[in-house]
Amino acid sequence: MTTSTRQQHTAGGPHPGAPADHAHGVAAARATDLSKIYGQGETQVVALDRITVDFRQAEFTAIMGPSGSGKSTLMHCMAGLDSISSGSARIGDTELTKLKDKKLTQLRRDRIGFIFQAFNLLPTLTGLENITLPMDIAGRKPDKEWLDRVIRTVGLTDRLKHRPNQLSGGQQQRVAVARALASRPEIIFGDEPTGNLDSRAGAEVLGFLRNSVRELGQTVVMVTHDPVAAAYADRVVFLADGRIVDDMAEPTADGVLERMKSFDAKARTS
Numbered sequence: 696m697t698t699s700t701r702q703q704h705t706a707g708g709p710h711p712g713a714p715a716d717h718a719h720g721v722a723a724a725r726a727t728d729l730s731k732i733y734g735q736g737e738t739q740v741v742a743l744d745r746i747t748v749d750f751r752q753a754e755f756t757a758i759m760g761p762s763g764s765g766k767s768t769l770m771h772c773m774a775g776l777d778s779i780s781s782g783s784a785r786i787g788d789t790e791l792t793k794l795k796d797k798k799l800t801q802l803r804r805d806r807i808g809f810i811f812q813a814f815n816l817l818p819t820l821t822g823l824e825n826i827t828l829p830m831d832i833a834g835r836k837p838d839k840e841w842l843d844r845v846i847r848t849v850g851l852t853d854r855l856k857h858r859p860n861q862l863s864g865g866q867q868q869r870v871a872v873a874r875a876l877a878s879r880p881e882i883i884f885g886d887e888p889t890g891n892l893d894s895r896a897g898a899e900v901l902g903f904l905r906n907s908v909r910e911l912g913q914t915v916v917m918v919t920h921d922p923v924a925a926a927y928a929d930r931v932v933f934l935a936d937g938r939i940v941d942d943m944a945e946p947t948a949d950g951v952l953e954r955m956k957s958f959d960a961k962a963r964t965s
């Protein structure tokens with residue numbers, strides 16, 4: 696991605712936290728000593744225990760770990776969907792803990808893209824209308840050239856007039872991916888985005904997500920249970936008991952599986 700394309704999409708100039716000249720290695724989001732504690736007293740659960748992690752620009756990061764290790768909590772805290780108990784969560788240079796509700800809502804709307812396991816498409820709208828809906832709500836005009844490129848990248852050019860029930864699961868999730876990409880958010884968070892898809896459709900969606908990182912310079916952070924899905928990422932961050940226990944670059948499905956097995960073995964012996 697070039698400087699000019701990054702600048703084009705932000706109506707009011709570059710995001711405060713987004714350097715105009717994107718470079719690998721710059722943090723799109725950063726947690727520092729982030730803790731999240733649910734409940735009080737005997738029912739207290741430390742879901743995140745002083746997490747420090749960077750999610751770098753134009754990188755595809757997968758978050759993995761056993762059930763209950765804190766993956767979704769970390770994603771929700773970083774995306775401003777849940778409050779944190781202590782520490783810091785930043786999107787670019789913006790400290791989420793300092794934002795009041797209205798500003799947080801705006802930040803989620805303007806700077807973050809979401810892809811969930813359920814596609815969350817509106818059934819009465821066409822594919823194209825679903826893709827542009829968040830921008831329509833925000834009163835922002837889609838950048839036509841960018842939109843065309845996103846639609847081509849996710850392979851939906853001949854499906855734009857279809858409604859969700861006329862599309863396969865994989866195609867519906869591709870609409871959701873395009874919807875997340877359309878406004879060129881600083882970061883896209885995905886919570887098990889291929890959890891509802893068969894392996895072929897899942898591979899397609901993951902391929903498009905990876906393309907969006909490689910070709911469009913998008914930053915993606917995805918929670919997954921699936922080592923094959925994680926292998927599409929540039930990096931895997933492993934959580935256990937609310938802590939980061941490992942960080943793997945250029946993962947392979949076998950390598951991720953081995954690492955997961957070693958956590959399971961440790962959990963059984965501890």
Ligand SMILES: Nc1ncnc2c1ncn2[C@@H]1O[C@H](COP(=O)(O)OP(=O)(O)OP(=O)(O)O)[C@@H](O)[C@H]1O
Pocket residue numbers: 733734740741742760761762763764765766767768769
């Ligand atoms: N709203 C909540 N209230 C109380 N405890 C919660 C809440 N949400 C999550 N937890 C607890 O926090 C811990 C981390 O949960 P989280 O959902 O982040 O794990 P996860 O790694 O995403 O799990 P899974 O893979 O099963 O989705 C768990 O022990 C969970 O029970």
